[in-house]
Amino acid sequence: MDSLELVFICYAITLLSMSILVVVSRGTLFNKLKDLRDEEHD
């Protein structure tokens, strides 16, 4: 594997890990909101 490929892998890992964190944080928040709204309707 040449050095430029390693560089691209590092940038891809960085973007991927931050994207996962963004999706997880938003997902947990909106699931909680949904639960609270469902409880209110019940």
Place this chain on the structure above:
Amino acid sequence: MYKYVAKYFLLERVYKFCNFFANKALLAGLFGFFIMSYICLFILPSDSVQSEVYRILFVHVPSAIMSELIYLFLAVNGFIYLVWRTKISAIFLNSAISIGLIFTALVLITGSIWGKPTWGTYWVWDARITSTFILLIQYVCLLALKTSFTTRQIADQIISILSIIGAINIPIIKFSVNWWNTLHQGPSITTSGSSIDGEMLYALPLMLIAFMFISLSIFLRNIQFEILLRAPSKKEIWRDHG
């Protein structure tokens, strides 16, 4: 003074603030990250010694700075929580742990990938790398402790105490390359100047700012989640907000 500051940290106000800024911070951060990635990968010249692989610097160093800054942030909030028992400090503390964990993992992964072509190995147990690995374990422990207690108050106290004690590792990470003979290089940027050429150096703080905006967006969403966890009965907080 305390009452003056406290009124800005009412949970409802904080929730609204987070809701307003979270998406904006994310857009700004992603925009900055893509622009800076393009500049770092395609515009900046290659290094005379390391050739192309030095470009890992622009994700490795900002991740390292973020991992250490976030831990210091945890320790400060832990201290404030233990002294003044402010609920918002515990919320800040709990919201930042996962972000610090990801950045510490990123430092180790990108550093390891960088180590192979430059040092000939992915991993060595030198002082800088080992102390950063300990930081990763500290973050994992804090994250595990968040959900390990029956009452939230006990969890907050334990996490606060551990984050304060664990902050001793931050100066160890910072000065490890000066105190011990390490394979990891010494600091490139010091008070007396920088060994990085100015043509490449400007990209480093800009990438750090992009990382900060993305982290802020995640942090704000985590704060909203923690507020909902702690005050689910306060319907006025969440009823009108997405």
